[in-house]
Amino acid sequence: MKEKTSEKKSSETGTNGVGTGIKRRSFVKLLGGGIFIIFRPWNSIDLLSALPQERRSLTKDYNAFLHVQQDGMITCYTGKVELGQGVITSLPLMMADELNVPLQKIRIVMGDTEICPYDAGTWGSQTTQTFGPAMRAALAEARAVLLDMASVQLKVPVSRLDVKDGIITDTDNPRNRVSYAQLAKGKKLEKYLDVKPPVEDYTKFTYVGKPAMKADSYEKVTGKAKYAGDIKLPGMVFARILRPPSHGAKLKSVDVSGAEKMEGIQVVRDGDFIAVLSPNRDKVDEAIVKINAEYTFNELKVNDKTIYDWMLAADSASNVIRSNGNIDEGYKVSDTIFESEFNDVYCAHAPIETHTALARFEGDKLTVWAATQTPFGLQDGLVREFGLPLEKVRVITPFVGGGFGGKIAFQQGIEVARLAKLSGKPVMLEWTREEEFFYDVYHPASVIKIRSGIDRSGLIKMWDYHVYYGGTRGSDTIYDVPHARTTSYTQGKNSPPVHPVLTGAWRAPNNNTNTFARESQIDIMASKAGIDPLEFRLKNLKDEKMIDCLKAAADKFGYKPGKGPSGRGIGMACGHDAGTWVAAIAEVKVDNSTGNVKVEKVVAAQDMGLCVNPQGALLQMEGCIAMGLGYALTEELLFEGGNVLIKGFDTYHIPRFSWMPEMDCVILDRKDKPPKGGGEPVIIAIGAIIANAIFDATGARLYRMPMTPERVLDAIKKV
Numbered sequence: 179m180k181e182k183t184s185e186k187k188s189s190e191t192g193t194n195g196v197g198t199g200i201k202r203r204s205f206v207k208l209l210g211g212g213i214f215i216i217f218r219p220w221n222s223i224d225l226l227s228a229l230p231q232e233r234r235s236l237t238k239d240y241n242a243f244l245h246v247q248q249d250g251m252i253t254c255y256t257g258k259v260e261l262g263q264g265v266i267t268s269l270p271l272m273m274a275d276e277l278n279v280p281l282q283k284i285r286i287v288m289g290d291t292e293i294c295p296y297d298a299g300t301w302g303s304q305t306t307q308t309f310g311p312a313m314r315a316a317l318a319e320a321r322a323v324l325l326d327m328a329s330v331q332l333k334v335p336v337s338r339l340d341v342k343d344g345i346i347t348d349t350d351n352p353r354n355r356v357s358y359a360q361l362a363k364g365k366k367l368e369k370y371l372d373v374k375p376p377v378e379d380y381t382k383f384t385y386v387g388k389p390a391m392k393a394d395s396y397e398k399v400t401g402k403a404k405y406a407g408d409i410k411l412p413g414m415v416f417a418r419i420l421r422p423p424s425h426g427a428k429l430k431s432v433d434v435s436g437a438e439k440m441e442g443i444q445v446v447r448d449g450d451f452i453a454v455l456s457p458n459r460d461k462v463d464e465a466i467v468k469i470n471a472e473y474t475f476n477e478l479k480v481n482d483k484t485i486y487d488w489m490l491a492a493d494s495a496s497n498v499i500r501s502n503g504n505i506d507e508g509y510k511v512s513d514t515i516f517e518s519e520f521n522d523v524y525c526a527h528a529p530i531e532t533h534t535a536l537a538r539f540e541g542d543k544l545t546v547w548a549a550t551q552t553p554f555g556l557q558d559g560l561v562r563e564f565g566l567p568l569e570k571v572r573v574i575t576p577f578v579g580g581g582f583g584g585k586i587a588f589q590q591g592i593e594v595a596r597l598a599k600l601s602g603k604p605v606m607l608e609w610t611r612e613e614e615f616f617y618d619v620y621h622p623a624s625v626i627k628i629r630s631g632i633d634r635s636g637l638i639k640m641w642d643y644h645v646y647y648g649g650t651r652g653s654d655t656i657y658d659v660p661h662a663r664t665t666s667y668t669q670g671k672n673s674p675p676v677h678p679v680l681t682g683a684w685r686a687p688n689n690n691t692n693t694f695a696r697e698s699q700i701d702i703m704a705s706k707a708g709i710d711p712l713e714f715r716l717k718n719l720k721d722e723k724m725i726d727c728l729k730a731a732a733d734k735f736g737y738k739p740g741k742g743p744s745g746r747g748i749g750m751a752c753g754h755d756a757g758t759w760v761a762a763i764a765e766v767k768v769d770n771s772t773g774n775v776k777v778e779k780v781v782a783a784q785d786m787g788l789c790v791n792p793q794g795a796l797l798q799m800e801g802c803i804a805m806g807l808g809y810a811l812t813e814e815l816l817f818e819g820g821n822v823l824i825k826g827f828d829t830y831h832i833p834r835f836s837w838m839p840e841m842d843c844v845i846l847d848r849k850d851k852p853p854k855g856g857g858e859p860v861i862i863a864i865g866a867i868i869a870n871a872i873f874d875a876t877g878a879r880l881y882r883m884p885m886t887p888e889r890v891l892d893a894i895k896k897v
Contacts, residue, residue, distance in 0.1 A: 234296045234554070236309070240316035240323075240370075242295040244273075246362035250344060251285055252277065256313065257297025257554060258305050259289035260394065261581040263857045264794035265305045267393040271385040271790055272310055276317040276378050279344040279358070281385055289575030291557045299552035301586055301683060303756035303855025306790055310853060314377045320367060322375040327361045380788060380849055387849055389793035394577070403577045406534040406549040411604040414536070415444070416459045417597050418466040420452040421613060425679065425820030426477040436468030445469075446600040453597055455605065477819030478678045485623050485678070486521050489647045493670035499650055501663040508640025508661025512631025515640075516702055520628070520695035521882040522648065524815035525621035525684060526824065528832055531579025532609040533590040533617070537598035544598075545572045548591040551581045556588040563592055564599065582805070583683030587619050612825045619682030620815055624648025626695035636707040638718050645692065647676050652689025652753060652862055656696070657718040679817060685802075686858035689755045690809060690865055694883060697751035697866035701742060701873060710739040711750055711870065723785050724752055727761035730783035730844045735763045742870075743877040747778075749870025751863040756855025758786040762803075764839075764867035768875045773891030775811060775872060777837070782860045783844035787851035795856045799843040802857075806864025807833040811884050 236257075245253045254273045260266040270284040287294060297309065321341065328346040329336045332354050340349050346361075348354035380386070397403035422429070429450045437454050438445050443465045444455040454465040480488045509515065535548040544566060550556050553573040560571045578585060594607040609617070624647050631640035641655050641662040647669075655662045669676055684690075704714035712732055719725050731737075731750070740746060747768065752761040762782040768775050780803050789795050812831040816823040824830045843860075869880045878893035 236297060236312055237295050238316070240319045241366050243313055243316040244277075244320055246324075246358050246364070246367075248359055248362075248364040250357060250359040251283055252279060252344075252358070253285045253287060254313075254317075255287050255290075255294040256309065257289060257291070257294045258309055259300045259551060259553065259575045259578055261300060261551065261578045261585075263300075263305075263798065264392055264791065265300075267390055268306060268790045268794055269310070269313065270393065271390060272314060273317060275383045275386050276314045277321055277344070277358075278341040278378075283344060289553045290572070291553050291574075292572045296554055299555055299586060300581070301551055301583060303758075303857040303859070306853045307757055307787075307855050310790075311377075315374065318375045318377045319371055322371055323367050323369045324358055324361055326369065327367075328356050331356055331361065386790050387788065387792070390791050392794065392797070398577075405531055405577050405579055406536060406547050406575075407531070407606070407608050409536050409547050409576065409606075411536065411538055414604040414606055415455040415457050415601065416462050417453050417455050417594065417605050417607045418462040418610075419593060419597075419607070420466065420469055420471060421616065422473060423821065424473075424475060424477065425616075425822075426475050427473040427820070428476070430472045430474050432472070433470040436470065437465040440465050440468065444601065446597060448596065448600060451596065455597065455601055455603070475820075477821070479819065480678050481818045482523065482623075482814070482816050485524075486625050489623070489625050489676055492647070492676045493673040494646070494667040495670045497666050497668070499664050499666050500654070503659075503661030505640060505642050505661055505663050508631060508642075508659075511633065511661075512639045513634050514703075514706060515629065515631045516699065516706070517629050518627070518695075518699055518702060519881060520626040520691075520698060522621075522624055522626075522691040522694065523813075523883055524623045524679060524681070524817070525809060525813045526615055526618045526815060526830060527580075527582045527584030527621075527684060528614075528618075528813075528827075528830060529580030529582065529584060532611060532614040533585065533588075534606075534608045535588075535591045535594040536604065536606045537591075537595040538604040539598050539602070542566065543570050543572070544595060545574065546591050546595055547574045547576060548588060548594075549578045549585060550575055550588040550591060551578070551583075551585045552588060555586075556591045559588060559592055560595055563595065582685040583687060584618055586683060587617075587680075589617060611827070615815075615824050615826070615830065616822050617680070619680045621684030621687070621690070621809075622648055622677055622681035624691055626691065628695060628699045630699055630703060632703050632707055636704075636709045636714060636717060638703065643696070648691050649688030650692070651687055652692035652755060653696075654754075656721065656724065656753065657700070657715075658720045659718070678820060679815070679822065685805065686755050686862045689753065689858075689862040690806075691883075693751060693753040693862040694865035694869065697753070697863070698869050698879070698881075701749070701870045702879065705742045705873070708741055710741055712737060713739060715750075715752065721759075723759040724754070724761070726846060727759050727783045727785055728752055730846060731761040731763050731781050734783065734842055734844050735779075735781040737763060740874075742874045744874055747871050747875030749867045749872070749874055751866035751870065753859075753862050755859040755862050756857070758784050758854045758856060758859040760784040760859040760863060762860060762863040762867050764864075764871045766868060766871040766875060768872055768890065768894075770876065770894055773887035773889070773894065775868065775885060775887070775890060777807060777839040777868060777871075779840040779842075780864075780867070781842045781844070782863070783846065784856070784859055785846040785848055786854045786856050786859070787848050788853040789845050789848075789856070790853055792845055795845055796843050798856045799845075799860045800841050802860035803841055803864060804833050804838060806861045807837055807839075807868075809861070809883065810865040810868045811837075812886065814884050814886075 274281040597605040627644040629642040646667040765779040
């Protein structure tokens with residue numbers, strides 16, 4: 179006789195990632211069409227597709243990637259930007275090894291649309307694994323061309339030449355040599371090869387695979403690093419824009435006389451697009467509040483408490499994205515059935531640097547310095563906004579103070595250019611923290627419903643997975659299940675939008691929620707089967723990479739088997755993201771009287787192929803753990819209709835130093851494999867390991883993120 183276990187169902191929900199099937203609103207209204215923001219969702223994919231693309235792609239002309247200077251320095255160019263993730267360090271390591279030059283001879287220029295090769299944007303942990311190979315191929319061709327040039331000049335065949343430290347030497351006569359600089363003479367290399375040479379063999383690497391301190395460490399620690407807000411131009415003014423009180427607000431009337439009367443204040447207006455300008459940054463803050471505006475409101479009747487019922491009741495289109503076996507048959511062969519609903523919330527990106535940009539017109543040439551993950555996307559947006567030729571628009575991205583997917587959007591870049599055009603002056607626009615929260619493209623809330631089944635031996639026989647209005651990244655079953663199906667629910671055709679706020683990519687988009695739901699369900703089944711959670715996973719896995727990661731994490735943790743709930747407060751999870759396999763284990767302490775959770779220890783192991791810079795990868799893993807604590811325990815957008823109730827860090831709690839647990843990270847040795855992404859994988863597991871650890875400590879199962887003390891206490895009371 180089958181036992182049907184229908185686990186507790188929360189009335190609250192969630193998912194992290196880019197929703198699919200969502201209508202995009204007009205480009206103009208999002209990026210520069212005044213104060214009225216249509217009450218619709220927006221995601222990063224929509225943002226890019228709305229732009230005037232010219233089918234641009236990364237060039238194959240190796241000259242676009244490098245310039246050999248007469249002094250022997252080699253400038254390498256990339257459209258990628260530095261967000262704190264460390265590619266300003268890892269790319270030069272790859273460059274130095276590919277060209278066989280000293281690392282100190284490499285100078286990198288990033289994110290300048292006028293001199294760098296086109297790049298779609300810096301996101302998804304793609305720099306190393308997708309741009310890296312393209313860059314290496316270009317540099318390999320450049321190196322081969324230089325060898326051909328040396329062969330002619332030295333009058334010896336290429337087979338007799340060797341390169342070391344940028345010097346090409348005749349192996350039979352070491353005095354017969356020539357440098358890259360002497361060959362190139364500071365000019366563009368004109369020769370191209372019909373047959374492209376292979377990239378350098380990993381066994382010959384000098385720099386790649388060895389720990390390297392981040393190249394920008396000194397500048398950032400000393401405050402010398404320049405961000406968009408640090409740039410100053412002669413005659414520059416600061417700006418504040420009149421903002422609506424809600425995403426459902428439309429400007430009805432406005433009186434700007436109070437601001438106009440202030441000394442040193444210029445008011446500019448283009449329809450509903452209204453701003454105050456001044457050379458004094460503090461003055462614009464004083465002036466903007468002197469503008470009296472009235473609005474009409476068209477609010478959706480939904481808030482952070484009702485959003486999950488709202489989603490489930492919406493007119494949805496369902497799409498089975500993967501399926502194997504037969505779910506009905508899986509039900510029949512399962513001895514125990516489990517049904518669960520998991521909820522996730524809207525989360526802000528909350529970068530320390532808010533969206534910032536500086537714009538200047540010089541004649542018909544526009545230059546914008548912007549904190550953005552997509553300088554070429556912003557360039558396209560500016561071309562559309564002003565009708566300028568592409569060559570007349572330049573975007574420069576200096577250091578960016580955090581992005582996490584939130585700075586794929588570049589509304590501030592369009593706004594500041596409009597202000598520069600209206601005023602005839604260079605204009606600096608720095609969003610306030612309140613504006614940052616209001617216009618953020620949030621990690622989307624969503625609902626995950628799972629029906630699964632196991633047999634008497636603890637083998638998973640059925641897995642029926644449903645994700646509502648989140649995204650499917652990370653929704654793979656990953657376990658060896660004979661009857662499995664994954665269904666995604668998105669906005670129905672011609673139906674109104676479901677998300678009441680803007681949504682977009684949020685570090686490892688979608689995967690955080692999907693891993694939280696999947697790995698919680700796995701623990702639920704393991705506990706019911708009376709099997710240790712590690713043993714249960716290994717019993718149901720065939721993926722060797724996942725098995726290796728789990729075993730490596732368990733070994734580093736010093737894990738001892740125990741059936742949950744064991745009272746120890748240990749939880750684990752595994753998954754993959756950006757081509758990287760990851761497993762993590764946490765140990766927590768739960769205060770049963772307050773519901774407060776203290777994460778004591780986290781161990782993570784990942785298989786990311788060739789690790790270019792182990793030190794940088796370690797920092798990324800630890801950063802994922804730190805950021806994941808906020809996602810798991812405190813971060814949540816509160817809203818009523820289009821009114822975002824979170825205004826700053828007094829009500830939106832990101833992790834503090836005092837929260838940091840003991841961290842231990844393992845990077846599996848895979849030097850013979852292609853490199854994969856390392857900026858996001860570990861964070862996908864953090865919500866799940868904490869939820870599973872809370873269950874192991876207390877027997878209380880959490881079905882909604884974040885796991886605040888109130889929710890933990892409520893769950894404990896129901897045990």
